[in-house]
Amino acid sequence: MSAKRWSANRAVWTQNLRQISWIAIIHWLLWMAAIVLPIALAYSQYDPKVGNVPQWENVYHISNRFETLIAWLVPILAAAGVLRYMHDKRSADFIHSLPIRRTELLTSQIVFGWLMVAVPLLLTALVAIGCLAGLDLPWPINAADVWRWFGETVTVETVIFAFSIAVGVLVGQSVIHVVLTNILLVFPAGILVLIYTNLSLLLPGFPNDYYLSIDVERLVIPLRYEMLGYRSMEAGEAGGMLLLALLLFGFAIWLYERRPTETAGQAMAFPAFRPLFVYGVAVCSWLLGGFYFGGVESEASWLLFGYLAFSLLGYAIACMVIAKTWRIFRRWKGYVGFVAIMAAALWLIHLDIFGYGQRVPELSEIQQVYFGQSTTNFRHSELIGRSFEEYDQFLRTKDNMKAVRAFHQQLVHDKPRPSRFEQTQPVVIGYVLKDGTRLLRRYDVPVEPYMDHFRRIMESKEYKQQYCILLRPSGYSPIRQVTLRNISTGNTVLVLADPKEIESFIAALKQDLWNEPVKAMLGGGREAQGEIELLQSDGDMFSTAFTTDHTHVRQWLEQRNVWHKIKQ
Amino acid sequence: MIQLADVTKTFDRFPAVNGATMTVPKGAIYGLLGPNGAGKTTLLKLMAGILRQDRGTITVDGDEVWENIEVKRRILFLPDFVYFFPQATIQQMADFYEQVYPSFSRQRFTELRAAFSLDVNKKIHQFSKGMQRQAAFWLAFSVRPDVLIMDEPLDGLDVFVRRHVKQLLIDEVVEREMTVVISSHNLRELEDLCSMVGLMAGGVVQLERDLDELRAGVHKLQLAFRDGFPDELAERLEIVHREVRGSIVILVVRGEKRRVEETVRAFHPLIFDVLSLSLEEIFMYEMGGAAHVCETVVG
Numbered sequence: 001m002s003a004k005r006w007s008a009n010r011a012v013w014t015q016n017l018r019q020i021s022w023i024a025i026i027h028w029l030l031w032m033a034a035i036v037l038p039i040a041l042a043y044s045q046y047d048p049k050v051g052n053v054p055q056w057e058n059v060y061h062i063s064n065r066f067e068t069l070i071a072w073l074v075p076i077l078a079a080a081g082v083l084r085y086m087h088d089k090r091s092a093d094f095i096h097s098l099p100i101r102r103t104e105l106l107t108s109q110i111v112f113g114w115l116m117v118a119v120p121l122l123l124t125a126l127v128a129i130g131c132l133a134g135l136d137l138p139w140p141i142n143a144a145d146v147w148r149w150f151g152e153t154v155t156v157e158t159v160i161f162a163f164s165i166a167v168g169v170l171v172g173q174s175v176i177h178v179v180l181t182n183i184l185l186v187f188p189a190g191i192l193v194l195i196y197t198n199l200s201l202l203l204p205g206f207p208n209d210y211y212l213s214i215d216v217e218r219l220v221i222p223l224r225y226e227m228l229g230y231r232s233m234e235a236g237e238a239g240g241m242l243l244l245a246l247l248l249f250g251f252a253i254w255l256y257e258r259r260p261t262e263t264a265g266q267a268m269a270f271p272a273f274r275p276l277f278v279y280g281v282a283v284c285s286w287l288l289g290g291f292y293f294g295g296v297e298s299e300a301s302w303l304l305f306g307y308l309a310f311s312l313l314g315y316a317i318a319c320m321v322i323a324k325t326w327r328i329f330r331r332w333k334g335y336v337g338f339v340a341i342m343a344a345a346l347w348l349i350h351l352d353i354f355g356y357g358q359r360v361p362e363l364s365e366i367q368q369v370y371f372g373q374s375t376t377n378f379r380h381s382e383l384i385g386r387s388f389e390e391y392d393q394f395l396r397t398k399d400n401m402k403a404v405r406a407f408h409q410q411l412v413h414d415k416p417r418p419s420r421f422e423q424t425q426p427v428v429i430g431y432v433l434k435d436g437t438r439l440l441r442r443y444d445v446p447v448e449p450y451m452d453h454f455r456r457i458m459e460s461k462e463y464k465q466q467y468c469i470l471l472r473p474s475g476y477s478p479i480r481q482v483t484l485r486n487i488s489t490g491n492t493v494l495v496l497a498d499p500k501e502i503e504s505f506i507a508a509l510k511q512d513l514w515n516e517p518v519k520a521m522l523g524g525g526r527e528a529q530g531e532i533e534l535l536q537s538d539g540d541m542f543s544t545a546f547t548t549d550h551t552h553v554r555q556w557l558e559q560r561n562v563w564h565k566i567k568q
Numbered sequence: 569m570i571q572l573a574d575v576t577k578t579f580d581r582f583p584a585v586n587g588a589t590m591t592v593p594k595g596a597i598y599g600l601l602g603p604n605g606a607g608k609t610t611l612l613k614l615m616a617g618i619l620r621q622d623r624g625t626i627t628v629d630g631d632e633v634w635e636n637i638e639v640k641r642r643i644l645f646l647p648d649f650v651y652f653f654p655q656a657t658i659q660q661m662a663d664f665y666e667q668v669y670p671s672f673s674r675q676r677f678t679e680l681r682a683a684f685s686l687d688v689n690k691k692i693h694q695f696s697k698g699m700q701r702q703a704a705f706w707l708a709f710s711v712r713p714d715v716l717i718m719d720e721p722l723d724g725l726d727v728f729v730r731r732h733v734k735q736l737l738i739d740e741v742v743e744r745e746m747t748v749v750i751s752s753h754n755l756r757e758l759e760d761l762c763s764m765v766g767l768m769a770g771g772v773v774q775l776e777r778d779l780d781e782l783r784a785g786v787h788k789l790q791l792a793f794r795d796g797f798p799d800e801l802a803e804r805l806e807i808v809h810r811e812v813r814g815s816i817v818i819l820v821v822r823g824e825k826r827r828v829e830e831t832v833r834a835f836h837p838l839i840f841d842v843l844s845l846s847l848e849e850i851f852m853y854e855m856g857g858a859a860h861v862c863e864t865v866v867g
Contacts, residue, residue: 005637011667015653018660094651096618098668099640257635261618262579271580 008100009108016112020081027074028120034063034070035128035149043135056140059128059149060229067153072222075117075157076181079164080174082113087174092264106256110165110249117157125150152233155241156225160185162245163221166252169259170273172266176321188219194287201294201303202349204357204415205441207428210375267321278318282338285314307346308339357415360408361431361439368396369404370430370440371457378430378440384466388542389521392428393466400462404429407453411443418446425454425522447522455518467521468513469542470506477536479506484557485531486566487545493530493565494557505556512550520549529554530566569594569747570615570715572773575624577610584610586771587624592764595745597737599758602768608751609648609719611768615749616645616717628715641669644713648720650704652692658703659688662710669711677710683732698724705733709740716740718750722757734761759847767851779847786850787828789819792839801835808853820845820853 039062042054056062085095095105129143164181171177193216196208217223221241233241255270263269268277289310293303315335319328352358370378372392377383384392395404408429418424425447430440447454457463469475482496482505496502509532528545535541546553557563570592577585585607592598602608613619614626617633617640626633633639652661666672681688684706686695692703701724708716716737722730738761740746752758758765766776786808791797797817805828809820816839821828825842832840845853 007667007670011664014667015664018656019654090647090649090651093613093618093645093647097613097616097640097643097645099637099643100668101635101637260620261613 005100005104008098009104012100012105012108013112016082016109020078020084021116023074023078023081024116024120027070027078027116028123030070030074031120031124032127034066035059035124036131038062039128039131039135039139043131043137046137051138053138053140058141058145058229058232064226064229068222068226071153071157071225072160072185075161076164076178078113078116079161079168079181080178081116082109083165083168083177084174085109086259086261087168087172087177087264089264092261096261102257103253106169106253110252113161113165114158117161118154121150121154121157148232152228152238153225155233155238156221156228159221159241159245159248162248162252166248166255169252169255170269172263172269176267185222186220189216189223191284191287192216192219194284194291197294198287198290199349200442201290202346203352205411205443206356207375207440207442210378210440210442267324274322278315278322278334279338281318282311282315282335283342286311286342288314307342311335311338311342358412359439360405360412361433363401363405365433365435366401366405366431367434368394368432369401370394370428370432371400371404371463372428373426375428375440375442378428378438388469388544390467390469393463394432395457395460395462397460397462400457400460403453403456403460407450407457408441410450410453411441411445416443416445416450418444422446423448451518454522458518458521464514464516470510471513476534476542477538477540479534480537481535482506483533483535484562484566485533487528487530490531494560494562505553508552508556509546509550511552512546515551516549520547569596569629570749571625571627571630572611572615573625575611575614575621575626576771577607577614577619577621579610583771585614585621588768588771588773590766590773590776592747592749594747595741596764597741597748597750597762599755599762599765600749600751600768600773601755601758601765602751602753604753606768607771608753608768610771611773612645612717612719612749612751616640616643618645641671642714644669644708644711644716646704646708646716646718646721648723650700652700652703655691655693657689657691658686658706661692661703661707662688665707665711669713671712671714672710673712674710676712677706680706680709680736683736698726698729701725702729702733705736709736712740712744713746714744715747715749718748720751720753722752737761755848755851782850783845784825785822786845786853787821787823787825788843788845788849789821789828789832790839790841790843791817791819791832791837793835793837798835801832804831820849 038054046052054062060067085091096102125146128146132139132142132146163185164177167181167184168177171180193212196206196211200206200208217227259269268274286307289306289308290303292310293306312335315338316328319331319334320326323331370393372378374392377392381394384390384394395401407427411427411429423446424444426442427445428440428442430438432438458467465471465473479502480497482494482502483492484494484496485492496505527548529548529550530546531543532546533541533543554563557566570590572588572590575585575588576583588607588611590611600608600611610619614621615633617626617636620634628639628642631639633643653664656664662672662674662677666674684702686699686703686706692700695703701721705721722733725733737748741748750758750761755765762779764776764778765782766773768774792815805819806822807819808822809818811818829842
């Protein structure tokens, strides 16, 4: 770069220093308040007799939420600051009349903005390390923790800053710049939630929470920052983020060379993005309407109302932002077209041309079935069998495969839409097929009409054995002690420590568990009469309640004349 | 020097400039005239490299202006609403211009201090509109650009300052052969300044004339003949306008002055005076095709 050119850039930086360097100062003060101030406070409150050192595991524990807010919002502010010149009409005309090439101008603004992001962080890190070293206290964190925090925070803030720069070149107004950056940051997760939820409304059996359980929060950078406290960043992830930041900077510069100056003050800087913006907002608000009304009301007419009302609102607002006036009544044609296309898409999904909702595998294809309430355990089978009662199970007997398949067929046929006033139960049916493919469906099912199906599966020996920890072969360690408590007072009524007595009691309890009807298993008609606490040889304890159905236990207690104490 | 060929710029399907062609020779003071909405501001911004044309070429000494640092260093654009950085003083703006434009002359800046008598350390935004404009001129003259492009620059200046600024402008042109493009919707404002005018309407430069040539090409004659106005003379002159006041006929004719004189003398007039035309009148008579535009410009 020649001296002349360097001089022009220096002039721009001098102006930046005058106009926007306050953002760097604010950034630094906020981090000082979030990290260094609590360290100083902890030092001043330290009492050697009590030894009250704060229990921070890492720097993120010092002021978690607050840290996320800073890392999220300040980089956006910095980007808005350095791009302000192109969002104000007169300033845009002035700056672009100067003999500075656009590439150089934006690059120098990006570097300045990035320094406002990085330098305050570095200063904070240095001061924090100085405090930890200088203030003599048995600190739970050390300089390495601070450096890790510094590296991760610089990375995350850089990505958010880069993202915001790219958005800033796309738009023509500072307010829209800030708002849109925030929306787009949560967009990846938001749109997945909306799409999956709406699919589950249109396709009976679609297990939306199964797909949503894959770390959606990883897609939202500020949320990823919040999680750093317990899941640190690996080199690969950090490298990926920095690469993304570089790509975004490059994209921003590429766009800027093509950006019309005269769009300063307008919502979108590129005319091509206007329809994308309007219909993008309309689609999202359409999905949001489905998400909301599908959640509170299962009737189709209300769902339709939700789609139309929300999308109309979204479309109108987007049009207003673009046109910069609220009088947009002439633009109804676009909305009509939009509704037509969305209705067609909806209809196609609902028709289910790929047979998603119809597919029930043949018995001969099935290796094992999965039946339960949670979609997560279908993926994480290692989680099954940890609690006293386990609803989620993989079943392998022919009878149960048939039973589950029959239940599924019935649900495919009925497409149940339970009302809010019925007792409903999530039913998750999964298949592992012999060719290795997996299939998962989830329904909300009213309990009463399908009781026979529930019974056939849940009262089977295979299911019951896995269902209850006491019936599981080698499901528990030898029982060392049984404590019976009154359910209402919580007072101990009886303690069994004699192995023979314990064995005889457990035998009675097991008998009752084998006999427990499906209704009770689904939580209906159960009335707890007492609490049983079992202490195992490995020190683990679990407790259950016994109910009116537990006739053998009652008999056992009556024989020993303690029944009346429990009844009290 | 500045050459625009078939330049088009469209805003949201509205063509603000629609195939404009224009030539500004070096050392000229070019007045760009046209009614409101003719596309003058857009054309000037295109010329200054602020906007990018959809079509056509804009060159200064043969080099494209858009994103060309070498060319843009020689151009200074003065908008209709002058811009300064928020909270900036004249001194700070001068420092800025000095770093951005290699041609900036600190000596010139100091010389002009007396002429403008503004406080260099006061925030420009506390100045009145007219004073801000003066500040903009002060800075512009200190940059000593080869090309100075100004959009309606004399609005909001009082008569005294206006005369002063015009004089400074003419001095710069004479001394350094600075090229000036200046827009206005009012011909009178430019009359004593321009050496060339371009008339713009509907996004097109409808015509371009050297004012001296223009003056030399149209003449106002005051004539009287013994036996009335000879019809043959009317046929031999290119008459644009004719007016009869008693026995005297006033004609506006096109043509070389010497030829016109010879032609008329051949008919032995009793009275024969050649009167001077104001720029306004030349416009009215000369630009017949663009008459409706002229009216608004002259008005």
